Amino acid sequence: MGKTLAEKILGYKSPDAHTGDIIVGDLDLVFVQDTTGPLVVRQFKESGFHTIAKPQKAIIFLDHAAPSPNRELSNDHMLLRRFAKENGSSIFRIGDGICHQLVAEGFAAPGDVIIGSDSHTVTAGALGAFATGMGSSDTAVALALGKTWLRVPESFLINLVGTFPKGVTGKDLILYLIGQLGADGATYKALEFSGEALAHITMSQRLTIANMAVEAGAKVGLFPSDEVTKDFLAAQRREESYKPIYPDADADYERVISLNLNQLEPMVSLPHTVDNVLPVGKVKGVKIQQAFIGTCTNGRLEDLAMAASILRGKKVHSDVRLLVAPASRQVLMQAIELGYIQSLIEAGAAILPPGCAACLGLHQGILGDGEVCLSTANRNFKGRMGNPEAMIYLASPATAAASAIKGEITDPREVM
């Protein structure tokens, strides 16, 4: 029997890794972010270990509260900076961007096994890395030992054919899939994306899709490492990190799901669960007070390009505030160079520094009582954006830009 992508990648660390096995594998990267990092540091100190096993493979990111909105989180940042100095790990600065975007741009390589103290660590699966989120104890021990234990998951094959119609993106694909699977439909499983459509699915879209695998409960969302991966790594001046990785043709999958991209429509996830998904036509007309374009899901250059193309020469509705947070410093600089930021600002957008921004309710766009936000993020749980009395809808940057113009949830195809 051939190997799935999950078995292949974990097989690099533990030969004969088969579905269901528990393996202990060396880690290529361990990272923490600023809201879960302080507990990682405390657990690390409690574990009796005094040094990080592989400081060159450990990174601290300050992105969730960036810049910090209060003294408590500022003190947490101080704790993390001190820990980085003491242990020789890298630390990124406020404004450098979101951990998952920075990992994709500069670190994750095909075949890597990566853990991060953030559930959206799965994002790097787009590059053919087995990347998964863990809590503070696991991350602390991973820093100390340079390895972790993993159960080799069963895989679902998601076979993709066709091409995206106008106004339809990777975000719509993954929202549709989560709607079909349910929020627990892939719990403990690997989602493995495959099929002839992959040649047309850019790395930006792949990162969006892999990012949300966890919203169906999955442990990882994996793409094969192919020509798209190779081109992305070359553009990031990391050609040497490339190696092709494909599943075997006779691999065993627990479930096979086929999707034709030509049949997809723009999708919207309704409050308060990510799997509460409908085509935009069934939700249009819902008034919004805030539109938010950004996050590890949709804050990349391609996302800002799409938003800018829709907003260029138009104005954000007078009842709406449009917040835009590029996912990284690189994205922001390229978006400035290409004129996207100018178009967005002229249309009435407020540009936030690269980071998680309004996504998780700490700062930069907390909603008021009864307010509605259309967000390009990955979660719409009650209270997620800082107020349990608010409503969060999730959609693509195209849908968010179109809705910001109209002041209500709008099918982006109407304004493109």
Next chain:
Amino acid sequence: MPYSVLKGKAIKLGDGVSTDDIISGRFAHLRSNLPELARHTLEDAMPSFVSRVKPGDFLVAGKNFGLGSSREHAPVVVKMSGISAILAKSVARIFFRNAINQGMPVLVCDTDKISDNDDLEIDLTNGVVANLTSGVKIDCGKMSPLAISILKEGGLIPYIKKHKDFVITHSSEPYTY
């Protein structure tokens, strides 16, 4: 915590209780002050929880308990509140691992057979829940030997302090978690 038989009352929650429901992200500034953070446990999902919970009680939930964030603060505050075990129809992957790492037993079973306030007796070794109120016995899914040994040590940090590494033993019995 003794790895044997636990007795307590059920506090019943529904399906899809997220880590934001358990401890909202808006309290992230309290994460370095755990006693203060714990005062907000389940604040949005069950506002009466903190005043109602008694040491030894069980949190009994429906499907996909603990979905969402990797914040280990979620099982940390549940444990601090006095809850001695979590029972659910299914549990999100990261939460399950975090709870075990905090030494908090998590049992996957048919929680439709448990009502709010029922008296329960949990046999952790054999994975059986006895509902003393209704007289029904409920079988639970099996945990991997590694998860069991981490739990027996009281969590991952005590486990690593003792063993200095992961000790993997293979089981001939199938397990689901």
